[in-house]
Amino acid sequence: MRKTEAQQGRRRAELAMQVEQKTAARDLAMISLQKAEYGSPVEREEAQINIENAKRALTQAQTDVEAQQIIDRVEMTNRELRIAHRQKNYDRSLSDYERLSVHATRPGIVVYERIRKRGTDRQGKVTEGDVVWGGTSLVSLPELDSMQVYTQVGEMDVQLVKPGQRALIRLEAFPGPVFHGVVRHVSPMANELEYAPNVRVFEMVVDIIEQDERLYPGMSASVEVIIETVPEALTIPLGALRRRQDRTLVYRETEDGFEVVDVTPGADNGIEIVIEEGLSEGDVISLADLGLL
Numbered sequence: 001m002r003k004t005e006a007q008q009g010r011r012r013a014e015l016a017m018q019v020e021q022k023t024a025a026r027d028l029a030m031i032s033l034q035k036a037e038y039g040s041p042v043e044r045e046e047a048q049i050n051i052e053n054a055k056r057a058l059t060q061a062q063t064d065v066e067a068q069q070i071i072d073r074v075e076m077t078n079r080e081l082r083i084a085h086r087q088k089n090y091d092r093s094l095s096d097y098e099r100l101s102v103h104a105t106r107p108g109i110v111v112y113e114r115i116r117k118r119g120t121d122r123q124g125k126v127t128e129g130d131v132v133w134g135g136t137s138l139v140s141l142p143e144l145d146s147m148q149v150y151t152q153v154g155e156m157d158v159q160l161v162k163p164g165q166r167a168l169i170r171l172e173a174f175p176g177p178v179f180h181g182v183v184r185h186v187s188p189m190a191n192e193l194e195y196a197p198n199v200r201v202f203e204m205v206v207d208i209i210e211q212d213e214r215l216y217p218g219m220s221a222s223v224e225v226i227i228e229t230v231p232e233a234l235t236i237p238l239g240a241l242r243r244r245q246d247r248t249l250v251y252r253e254t255e256d257g258f259e260v261v262d263v264t265p266g267a268d269n270g271i272e273i274v275i276e277e278g279l280s281e282g283d284v285i286s287l288a289d290l291g292l293l
Contacts, residue, residue, distance in 0.1 A: 111140050121194075148207055150204075166182060166226045168226070171219055183204065186204050236275055253283075253286070
């Protein structure tokens with residue numbers, strides 16, 4: 001603004017000087033006209049032409065001054081509007097900047113949310129330089145008193161999982177302890193697995209019942225949902241069971257080696273199978289198919 005005012009002042013001063021020069025030229029022309037009254041007609045005519053030219057030049061100089069004053073006022077108004085607009089933008093940006101400071105209402109830890117990375121189909125934790133939009137969740141302060149496991153269940157098993165079912169949770173960082181949980185929610189819509197687009201999975205949320213200082217947000221865990229329970233069941237690894245035509249059998253260890261024992265199988269969970277008849281607790285069986293040796 002000061003630069004504009006200085007430039008306008010300089011232009012007005014130049015125009016004022018031109019007006020003074022034109023005024024002096026007119027006055028000289030009038031004096032010349034008075035002297036020419038005693039001269040020849042040609043001299044009087046020339047003096048008259050000079051004074052007319054001087055008057056026109058003075059009038060033009062005065063008009064230039066008035067026009068420049070109007071131009072300066074318009075330019076100053078436009079600059080004031082631009083300054084006001086930029087000040088408004090600055091105030092808005094300053095307000096937005098001040099609101100970037102987030103203060104926690106309680107002690108805890110900050111968890112960076114996962115967002116879709118620009119130009120890719122993958123998701124990852126938000127980092128410096130990521131492009132985000134309004135409404136995007138960037139960080140969260142989890143409630144450590146009630147922890148949850150976010151996991152996925154395959155489309156072949158989703159019909160077996162229901163809210164309210166009990167679950168067993170194991171941490172990859174601490175493989176020993178087993179935590180207990182309850183299925184809270186199973187998504188009604190399947191999603192593509194991030195790194196295997198042809199595989200469909202359903203999101204599942206499991207509430208952890210225990211409170212433990214070893215539980216931290218972002219840790220990896222495995223979840224085993226209890227679909228059905230069989231009380232006092234005798235189970236063996238599913239891989240130890242053999243089927244021979246109409247027989248179901250296992251190889252049980254004896255003092256002389258192994259013997260073939262027919263068994264009656266029950267329900268299985270894909271890993272272990274219930275044996276209803278044929279074996280007793282403490283029996284040692286072979287995991288290998290001895291019939292192929």
